[in-house]
Amino acid sequence: MRLKDIEDVDRLKKINRALMARVESAMDQQGNAFSLFETAMQLEGQVRRRTDELSNALYTVERANADLAISKELAEQANVAKTRFLAAASHDILQPLNAALLSLSVLTDMQQTDGGRKLAKQIERSLETMNDLLKTLLDISKLDAGVIKPKSEAISLNDVYERLASDFNPQAGEKGLRLKFRSADHQVTSDRTLLRRILQNLISNALKYTQEGGVLVSARHCNGQVAIDIIDTGPGIPISHQEAVFEEFQRGPLPTGHDRDSGSGLGLGLSIVRRSINTLGHQLEMRSVEGKGTRFRILLPMSVKPDRNTRLKRAAIRSNASRLVGANVLLVENDPAVTFAAMTLFESWGCNTRIAKNSAEVFSVLKNNSWTPDIIVADLHLDHGELGTKAVENARSQLEHHVPALIVTADPSLDLEKSLKKQGMEMMNKPLRPANLRALMSHIINPDTRSQ
DSSP states (O other): OOGGGOOOHHHHHHHHHHHHHHHHHHHHHHHHHHHHHHHHHHHHHHHHHHHHHHHHHHHHHHHHHHHHHHHHHHHHHHHHHHHHHHHHHHHHHHHHHHHHHHHHHHHHHHOOSHHHHHHHHHHHHHHHHHHHHHHHHHHHHHHHHTOOOOOEEEEEHHHHHHHHHHHHHHHHHHHTOEEEEEOSSOEEEEEHHHHHHHHHHHHHHHHHHOOSSEEEEEEEEETTEEEEEEEEOSOOOOGGGTTGGGSTTOOOOOOTTOOTTTTOOOSOHHHHHHHHHHHHTOEEEEEEETTTEEEEEEEEEBOOOOOHHHHHHHHHHHHTTTTTTTOEEEEEOOOHHHHHHHHHHHHHTTOEEEEESSHHHHHHHHTTSSOOOSEEEEESBOGGGOBHHHHHHHHHHHHTSOOOEEEEESSOOHHHHHHHHHTTEEEEESSOOHHHHHHHHHHHHOHHHHHO
């Protein structure tokens, strides 16, 4: 149809609008397709960027984990190295301290005047303070490194209290304080050494901060457990300080007139108490009121009474401490100062003493079989890495006789104690307390004591 043949204008307009609508629809479809394509390309770019970011993040985390594992391993190695260093350092430091305490015991017996004996006692207290500080530092190291393994056993609190009373009654008397122990012979399950160290720290703190009144250490049944209370009439601990006192180098406010430098310590006692309590799995509670005093409570599991033979053995040790006159003692020790001090001490007890520095000298002392030791007292660590246990074994082999032996060490452990027990040897920690050494030696070499 030709345009000039169309006479209906309205019809023409309709056809025109229809054609235009088709064109516009086609253009819209093409525009939407392009828009979708463009959107897809943008999303693909975003996904690629997010994937790269995630890959980088994962790589960073992997590197961080690897660095963390290396840091953890280095920290563990540092902890072990620190423990070994402190153990070795304590051995080297305790050697002269051990010699000093042994020599001081002889010197005290030689004093003819009250002034001389008083001065010797003061020196002994100073040496004991140094010893306690060294043990405190070593204990913290071992607790942090997790190398202390508790040895649970049945313990009579009366036995523990007896030793604590002996340790602290003089200190309480000097300050004019009352120190009382009440137990009713309660039996608990714990590690004897750690429990005693915990109570030592708590009682020492109580006496240190208390100016008037006294300290009560009591025990009673509490909800199927045994509660040990250490109660003092000191100044109390402010609420703001009650958590901080368990941290290292933190000390509570001192009472008026107390000199901070006069043996007030480094603020490590309660830190060791908390660490030890956690190691043992016991509970520790504290209640303190300013101006009235403080109560620390330890909750321990109850136990059956210790074996009667164990109690008889302890009683025998205390009652046979003077049966060393005429005893033959072989001392295996490489430190000249300790050797001289120990030999002088043994001879003052009436012992016949021979000296050896190592296994070779042990052989020389015993080669003629003209002299047989009743007991061998040997330092664990000798020169050139040799152990005192080896010297004892060689002596026993040479004599063809199981000679009683006491191994002295500055680095005790449960594994060492078990090993010595298997070898039929006793163990004692440095620095040696002469009275305890004398009692244990008497017990070891006296047949009557061993049969009980």
